[in-house]
Amino acid sequence: MSQVVEALSKFGWKGDHVDGALNLGLAATKLRPPTLPGSLIQRSRLDDRLNTGVDAQARLVLISAPAGSGKTTLVASWLAARDGAAAWLQAEAGDDDPGRFWAYLVEAISEIAPSVRADVKPAVLATTGDDDMVVSTLINALARVEQPLVIVVDDYHLITNDAIHDGMERLVELCPPHVTVVVSTRFDPPFRLGRLRVRGHLLEVRSDGLRFESTEAATLLRAGDGSLGADDIELLSSRTEGWAAGLVLARLSMAQVPDASAFVQEFHGDDQLVVDYLSDEFLAGVDADHLDRLLSTSILEQMSGPLIDAVTGSTDGAIWLADTASENQLVISLDRTGEWFRYHHLLRDLLRLEAETTMSDRLPELHRRAAAWFESEGDHHRAAQHFIKAGERAEVARLMIALGPQLIADNQIGTLRTTLAAIGDAVETDTICALLWGWCEYIAGAFDSAARWVEVTHRIAPDGFDQIITAPLRMNILLARGDVQSALAIARECSDLDRLRSMRIELANVATVAGGTHMWAGQTDDARAVLAVAVERTQHSDNHSVHLLSLIFQALAEFDAGDMAGARERAVHAIATAEALGLGSYHRLGPAYAIRARTGEGSDAPADARRAVESAKRTTGDLALAHVLTTCGDVLLDASDAEGLELLTEARTVVDRCPDPGIVARHLERIESRHAIAATTVETPGIVEQLTDRETAVLRYLPTTLSQREIANELFVSPNTVKTHCTAIYRKLAVDNRKAAVQAARDLGLL
Numbered sequence: 148m149s150q151v152v153e154a155l156s157k158f159g160w161k162g163d164h165v166d167g168a169l170n171l172g173l174a175a176t177k178l179r180p181p182t183l184p185g186s187l188i189q190r191s192r193l194d195d196r197l198n199t200g201v202d203a204q205a206r207l208v209l210i211s212a213p214a215g216s217g218k219t220t221l222v223a224s225w226l227a228a229r230d231g232a233a234a235w236l237q238a239e240a241g242d243d244d245p246g247r248f249w250a251y252l253v254e255a256i257s258e259i260a261p262s263v264r265a266d267v268k269p270a271v272l273a274t275t276g277d278d279d280m281v282v283s284t285l286i287n288a289l290a291r292v293e294q295p296l297v298i299v300v301d302d303y304h305l306i307t308n309d310a311i312h313d314g315m316e317r318l319v320e321l322c323p324p325h326v327t328v329v330v331s332t333r334f335d336p337p338f339r340l341g342r343l344r345v346r347g348h349l350l351e352v353r354s355d356g357l358r359f360e361s362t363e364a365a366t367l368l369r370a371g372d373g374s375l376g377a378d379d380i381e382l383l384s385s386r387t388e389g390w391a392a393g394l395v396l397a398r399l400s401m402a403q404v405p406d407a408s409a410f411v412q413e414f415h416g417d418d419q420l421v422v423d424y425l426s427d428e429f430l431a432g433v434d435a436d437h438l439d440r441l442l443s444t445s446i447l448e449q450m451s452g453p454l455i456d457a458v459t460g461s462t463d464g465a466i467w468l469a470d471t472a473s474e475n476q477l478v479i480s481l482d483r484t485g486e487w488f489r490y491h492h493l494l495r496d497l498l499r500l501e502a503e504t505t506m507s508d509r510l511p512e513l514h515r516r517a518a519a520w521f522e523s524e525g526d527h528h529r530a531a532q533h534f535i536k537a538g539e540r541a542e543v544a545r546l547m548i549a550l551g552p553q554l555i556a557d558n559q560i561g562t563l564r565t566t567l568a569a570i571g572d573a574v575e576t577d578t579i580c581a582l583l584w585g586w587c588e589y590i591a592g593a594f595d596s597a598a599r600w601v602e603v604t605h606r607i608a609p610d611g612f613d614q615i616i617t618a619p620l621r622m623n624i625l626l627a628r629g630d631v632q633s634a635l636a637i638a639r640e641c642s643d644l645d646r647l648r649s650m651r652i653e654l655a656n657v658a659t660v661a662g663g664t665h666m667w668a669g670q671t672d673d674a675r676a677v678l679a680v681a682v683e684r685t686q687h688s689d690n691h692s693v694h695l696l697s698l699i700f701q702a703l704a705e706f707d708a709g710d711m712a713g714a715r716e717r718a719v720h721a722i723a724t725a726e727a728l729g730l731g732s733y734h735r736l737g738p739a740y741a742i743r744a745r746t747g748e749g750s751d752a753p754a755d756a757r758r759a760v761e762s763a764k765r766t767t768g769d770l771a772l773a774h775v776l777t778t779c780g781d782v783l784l785d786a787s788d789a790e791g792l793e794l795l796t797e798a799r800t801v802v803d804r805c806p807d808p809g810i811v812a813r814h815l816e817r818i819e820s821r822h823a824i825a826a827t828t829v830e831t832p833g834i835v836e837q838l839t840d841r842e843t844a845v846l847r848y849l850p851t852t853l854s855q856r857e858i859a860n861e862l863f864v865s866p867n868t869v870k871t872h873c874t875a876i877y878r879k880l881a882v883d884n885r886k887a888a889v890q891a892a893r894d895l896g897l898l
Contacts, residue, residue, distance in 0.1 A: 278314025629805025
């Protein structure tokens, strides 16, 4: 039980879902080209085309052709033969999560240029793969890499996420001239290729260009076997139309027939006919034990000897794998040590189809064995994927105690959502899964759903569960809804400074969010004290964005307190810190830029204001957005820019939909009054007259979303009585509306 509580505590600091340690457990084989086959056919004409494109500084080399066309082998052999640095990313279906994709790509580039990791890793961790921030930072980092660089993404067709496509297209268009992106794919990505063609930035290699010419086909088919004559080779080349996989499969099939020439006469070369032929002939000619192992291991994306032994119950997996790879060019080595291999996609798909037909009842057990092996190796992501395919939802839920914090830390929220969805109804009875769903829904802006998952978490939590673990999420949900008073009640419960200082570092975000809540409530002294702890706890940790958020909240607290010099100093410090950490595009920096704009002078202020607004519109929740719109509207109106009035109008809309916007409402009213948009004054020098007990009772309901009639029902009085009390409250607090009364009451210590 203590293990569950300990694991849950790791979520507490992720209130802004922007931090964590990059602990991807990346398979090294994803970050380097596959090992070239021993019978490699050098295709100098294609190598020359690729070299010409790179030398001409093509931004994108697009290699687009169907499966089995030889795309991967071509690029890998070309890179092996040329001088110059190259980064390689082997895409997989699980990389369709922006956070995961960009983390992998940065790691791949960092294998060649280590400085990129330090420059860009914080940007990856600070978002869920936001392409604007990550790509901008990556482009700047690549500009500082002096050597020419080729970046390869193989099997890009497995990526279907539009956000990744947008980011990749932007990377291609803006990358420095010495960087070339190579995309190998079965079909064209949704890039605007026409623009690249017109600008001369695109080199395309397609099916017709990849076809084996007769001389190349002859070299491939005759390798190790002189049984084919020139006419047979010409016929095979013609029937396969130079299709690489067709030629390789024909060569494999010929090894099992007594009359190669007769085989050629019957062989047809298009992909479907080849697959049909293999199903009937190739698999039928394989030894039963060998075939069983081929089918059993087809469930794996990558294979090693120990993994094969674990799945099949054998003891010679490494030997079998090496022997199979030496005989079959469709078993591809993935490293120089001969440890990891994979099946060519065509062969894998064929084997899986056959396995589904002939041994479907055994597949769940094979997946369970694979899952157990990956779990024992600490690869919880692959373990979870195999448990899902085995139908073991409870086992996937059990793994979330380790996998959940990892995915949260790496901001792979898409992967997390997919995994939780695969678990199904079991998440309703698992504390960790329930809390994970709460964070996912909050990040997506589904605040009601996030709140429901918090309730589920509390209801099913184990004995000894400390609700401070969910406090950051609960406060964030309430603040996102614009309900400052309810968030403040939670903040007051977890603002003991000694306790905050003694909390494990994973819970540092409790101090950040609690301090921010005090700030939004106008509780300046409490905000300063709690945020000081937050800054101290996160300053030397990996929680870079949480540290930044603490600095931003400090600037807002001083701004609200009227210390313009202190506010500017802290805002400038927050921006400088962000830039030093590679987080200059961090979307939560909007308030810092707004304060710098309001407290600065000269022509930079309007530019800062516009940048602040652009940034704030990408945040979750209304409070920071409304504050930035108000501050920047003020700046632009002072600069005689009519856009300022539009911003204030939008700010009013945002504030009016918040049940309790805290200091933001007061800030907006002051700015509206300053520009003669509102006729009322909002200064509150002090209470005009003490409230009665009944007025105090009504006051406590004003921060809620209850109407006056609903408040009357709660207090068992008439609506007219509540209306009369509200009028008296407004008069005694020297305000003229409900939200102003709430903030004035907080300022006076009445709430």
